[in-house]
Amino acid sequence: MIEVRRDVSLGHYNTLALPASAAAFVEVSDDAGLPRALEWAAQHELPVLPLGEGSNVVLVGEQQALLLRLSTSGVEELERGPEHVLLRVAAGQRWHPFVAWTLAQGFCGLENLALIPGTVGAAPIQNIGAYGVELSHCLVAVHALRVADGAALTLAAQDCRLGYRDSVFKHELCDQLLITAVDLRLATRAQTHTAYPALRDHLDAHGLGEPTPQQVFDAVVAIRRARLPDPAREPNAGSFFKNPVLEAAQAQALQARFAGLPGYPQDDGRVKLPAAWLIEHCGFKGRRRGAVRVHREHALVLVNDGAGRGEELLALAREIAAQVADTFAIELEIEPRVYGAAA
Numbered sequence: 285m286i287e288v289r290r291d292v293s294l295g296h297y298n299t300l301a302l303p304a305s306a307a308a309f310v311e312v313s314d315d316a317g318l319p320r321a322l323e324w325a326a327q328h329e330l331p332v333l334p335l336g337e338g339s340n341v342v343l344v345g346e347q348q349a350l351l352l353r354l355s356t357s358g359v360e361e362l363e364r365g366p367e368h369v370l371l372r373v374a375a376g377q378r379w380h381p382f383v384a385w386t387l388a389q390g391f392c393g394l395e396n397l398a399l400i401p402g403t404v405g406a407a408p409i410q411n412i413g414a415y416g417v418e419l420s421h422c423l424v425a426v427h428a429l430r431v432a433d434g435a436a437l438t439l440a441a442q443d444c445r446l447g448y449r450d451s452v453f454k455h456e457l458c459d460q461l462l463i464t465a466v467d468l469r470l471a472t473r474a475q476t477h478t479a480y481p482a483l484r485d486h487l488d489a490h491g492l493g494e495p496t497p498q499q500v501f502d503a504v505v506a507i508r509r510a511r512l513p514d515p516a517r518e519p520n521a522g523s524f525f526k527n528p529v530l531e532a533a534q535a536q537a538l539q540a541r542f543a544g545l546p547g548y549p550q551d552d553g554r555v556k557l558p559a560a561w562l563i564e565h566c567g568f569k570g571r572r573r574g575a576v577r578v579h580r581e582h583a584l585v586l587v588n589d590g591a592g593r594g595e596e597l598l599a600l601a602r603e604i605a606a607q608v609a610d611t612f613a614i615e616l617e618i619e620p621r622v623y624g625a626a627a
């Protein structure tokens with residue numbers, strides 16, 4: 285059984301607390317309900333908008349769609365080898381509690397990704413990443429239903445074309461699949477990734493030269509709690525823009541012109557620049573436009589003070605992007621997915 289509701293307010297279903305609504309809304313907590321929801325959408329000629337925790341979306345106005353909120357849960361152990369375990373995790377499972385659970389089992393690999401809001405099913409969409417680790421480090425496969433006909437299919441990790449905050453689900457397969465589960469390969473022998481500067485500094489400051497995975501998890505949680513604005517108090521969607529990645533020559537030319545502009549060399553020879561630095565340099569830190577603003581301490585985070593609408597937020601984002609383009613000749617790309625008329 286699925287229960288589809290009409291004209292549902294979405295204010296509580298997105299971490300920016302934007303006042304959007306859905307023409308139709310269904311919350312599905314068991315796998316059997318997923319094909320039924322897709323059938324319902326086809327019968328009513330509505331597109332399907334899958335939603336997890338709404339922590340990476342900008343919802344503008346009324347969504348003429350069946351908003352399908354996934355709250356399926358469950359973890360299955362598929363295989364255990366001498367040094368690894370293979371898990372299948374339901375798409376609606378909340379990410380952070382799942383990461384905490386893996387550590388409690390003695391599985392490691394996800395500790396740097398602690399406290400990222402959202403669901404397991406959304407994690408491959410932008411190949412979530414933090415503190416030097418991305419989902420691609422342990423993703424084995426993605427299971428999905430094709431929205432058009434409900435057919436079940438599996439994509440191997442290499443077919444997901446995971447990149448920096450990017451995947452095939454944002455391109456060729458955009459809006460075509462409902463992810464139902466994700467297979468992850470985790471290590472059963474402790475190994476950690478601690479080279480990321482902010483993480484290394486924190487560990488050193490606490491005398492943890494060779495931390496356990498649990499200590500890395502605790503450090504990431506502590507850093508994020510101290511540094512990142514909590515959406516429950518300051519509604520936001522995390523980083524609003526992706527960090528631009530430029531050819532080395534272009535990055536060097538900019539660094540010669542703008543003293544102090546940091547650059548992070550990538551494996552492919554290109555250089556990643558911090559969007560926050562570019563935005564701050566343009567004077568936007570803390571700038572307010574009506575009920576929306578750039579965070580006072582985090583130039584990359586846009587905040588809705590409560591009464592803000594999606595249009596206002598996007599207008600501020602466009603103003604920022606235009607100024608950055610004028611100053612640095614760089615086109616900033618919005619990280620969250622924008623849904624609605626003004627997208």
Ligand SMILES: Cc1cc2nc3c(=O)[nH]c(=O)nc-3n(C[C@H](O)[C@H](O)[C@H](O)COP(=O)(O)OP(=O)(O)OC[C@H]3O[C@@H](n4cnc5c(N)ncnc54)[C@H](O)[C@@H]3O)c2cc1C
Binds near residue numbers: 405520522523
């Ligand atoms: C405070 C804060 C901090 C953050 N920090 C980070 C960070 O460090 N690193 C990082 O990478 N991200 C970060 N994010 C972004 C966000 O947490 C991730 O992108 C997360 O994976 C989104 O999960 P969600 O369930 O909320 O997805 P939603 O926002 O609900 O959806 C995001 C997109 O995925 C699609 N989608 C969701 N579930 C499915 C599914 N089952 N099948 C098909 N499509 C689906 C939606 O249609 C939408 O297009 C942060 C966000 C916030 C608010």
